[in-house]
Amino acid sequence: MAKRHEGDAIIVTGASGAIGFATCEVLAREGAKLLMVDIDADRLHTRVQELKDAGHEAVAFHADCAEEAEVQAYAEAAHNRFGRIDGFFNNAGIEGTLAPTHEYPVDEFDRVMRVNLRGMFLGLRYVLPYMVAAGKGAVVNTASIGSERGLAGACAYNAAKHGAVGLTRTAASEVAQMGVRVNCVMPGVIETPLLVGMLEQMFDSVEAGMEKLGQTATLNRVGQPREVGDVVSFLLSEEASYVNGAKWEIDGGALATIRNDI
Numbered sequence: 001m002a003k004r005h006e007g008d009a010i011i012v013t014g015a016s017g018a019i020g021f022a023t024c025e026v027l028a029r030e031g032a033k034l035l036m037v038d039i040d041a042d043r044l045h046t047r048v049q050e051l052k053d054a055g056h057e058a059v060a061f062h063a064d065c066a067e068e069a070e071v072q073a074y075a076e077a078a079h080n081r082f083g084r085i086d087g088f089f090n091n092a093g094i095e096g097t098l099a100p101t102h103e104y105p106v107d108e109f110d111r112v113m114r115v116n117l118r119g120m121f122l123g124l125r126y127v128l129p130y131m132v133a134a135g136k137g138a139v140v141n142t143a144s145i146g147s148e149r150g151l152a153g154a155c156a157y158n159a160a161k162h163g164a165v166g167l168t169r170t171a172a173s174e175v176a177q178m179g180v181r182v183n184c185v186m187p188g189v190i191e192t193p194l195l196v197g198m199l200e201q202m203f204d205s206v207e208a209g210m211e212k213l214g215q216t217a218t219l220n221r222v223g224q225p226r227e228v229g230d231v232v233s234f235l236l237s238e239e240a241s242y243v244n245g246a247k248w249e250i251d252g253g254a255l256a257t258i259r260n261d262i
Contacts, residue, residue, distance in 0.1 A: 003031035004237045009082030011035045011074065013065050013123060014092035016043040018192035019142070022225035023089055026233045028056035032087070035078040037061045039092075065092040065119035075126040085130045087236040090123040091142040093160075095194045098153035098201045109156040116160035117167075124171050124182075131180045138236045141168050141184040145251045148186065153202070165247055172245030181244045183235050188251025189213040190223045217252025 010027055014020040015036035024034055028051050036051075038044040041062040051058040061077055063070035078085050096112035097105065120141055131137025143164040144157075151158040164184055172182040189195065191210070199209030214222045228250050234240055235248065249255050 003029075004233060004239070005087070006031035008032045008086040008236075009035070009078060009084055010087035010089065010236065011037065011078050011085060011127060012089040012091060013037040013074075013119075014142075016040050016047045017091075017194070018225040019187065019190060019228050020089070020091050021047050023091070023229035023232050024051065024058070026226065026229035027087075027089075027236070028054070028058065030233060030237075033057040033082055035059050035061055035074065035081065037063050037065065037074050037092070039064050065123065066114045068122055071119070071122040072126045075123075075130060078127075079130050084134055085127060086137055088123065088127045088131075088137070088139045089142075089232055089236070090120050090127075090139060092119050092123075093142060093194075095198050096154065096156045098198065100153060101155040104155050112156035113160050116157065117163045120164055120167055124167060128171065128175060128180065132175055132178045135179040137180045138240070139171070139180070139182040140232050140235045141182070143168070143184040143186045143247060145186050145188045145249065145255055147184075147247065148249075148255055154198075168247065169245050176244050181240070183240070183243055183246045183248065185228060185231055185235070186247050186249045186251065186255075187228050188217060188223060188249070188254045190225060190228060190250075192225060195222075216254045218254070218257060219252035221252065223250065223252055 010032045012024050016038040036048055044060050048058045048060040061074045063074050093116045097108045141164050144161040146158045147161040147165045168184040196206050199206045203209035210222050231250050
């Protein structure tokens with residue numbers, strides 16, 4: 001049976017993080033060749049080696065995804081290495097500090113927007129030209145259920161993730177007739193170090209926070225990184241050939257209803 005991404009060249013940013021690496025594992029098992037990008041060089045090389053040890057083709061590229069020259073460099077490196085770029089998971093992001101909007105540190109707001117929104121724009125800016133030139137390709141941006149709702153204490157993160165949907169829709173409308181699709185995923189409460197960091201600020205214990213936030217989903221649990229990776233893999237594949245400019249909720253049903261039983 002043919003693998004979904006057999007021979008595809010795919011870039012993943014934030015590749016050493018929980019969702020990023022889980023997605024890399026899914027893509028690699030489906031036959032993709034990966035350029036894995038992250039700002040944490042040590043963790044990135046460890047993750048790449050894990051995939052290589054499992055028999056997959058993966059290359060590490062250490063970069064700050066909010067630095068223009070470094071983004072341009074990872075896009076060029078992927079094209080030089082593989083001869084093309086078939087897919088791009090534009091995923092790098094940070095959670096930022098939690099504080100009310102009227103007390104939020106301005107420098108922290110700028111830091112979160114720089115990584116989460118500027119970094120996403122730069123990825124689109126420098127990867128899309130290769131896809132447009134080839135007349136094919138697929139991009140998935142990482143948004144959030146915070147793209148759809150207010151998220152108290154996280155004005156910078158929330159604003160950036162709202163912006164992620166706007167970037168997705170705009171880019172999708174621009175490149176669709178050039179053979180390129182752009183979509184985004186909106187993860188809900190997913191068990192990641194990023195989530196743990198937020199829970200440490202919000203609750204008396206991480207366990208209590210997991211239980212409480214898990215109740216926001218109609219499935220009554222926190223999601224796993226692989227569950228995001230599976231959806232990303234689909235959206236980057238030809239199976240999603242008629243999906244463009246969409247935002248896919250991966251939230252256990254959190255946005256689908258107002259819970260009245262908790």
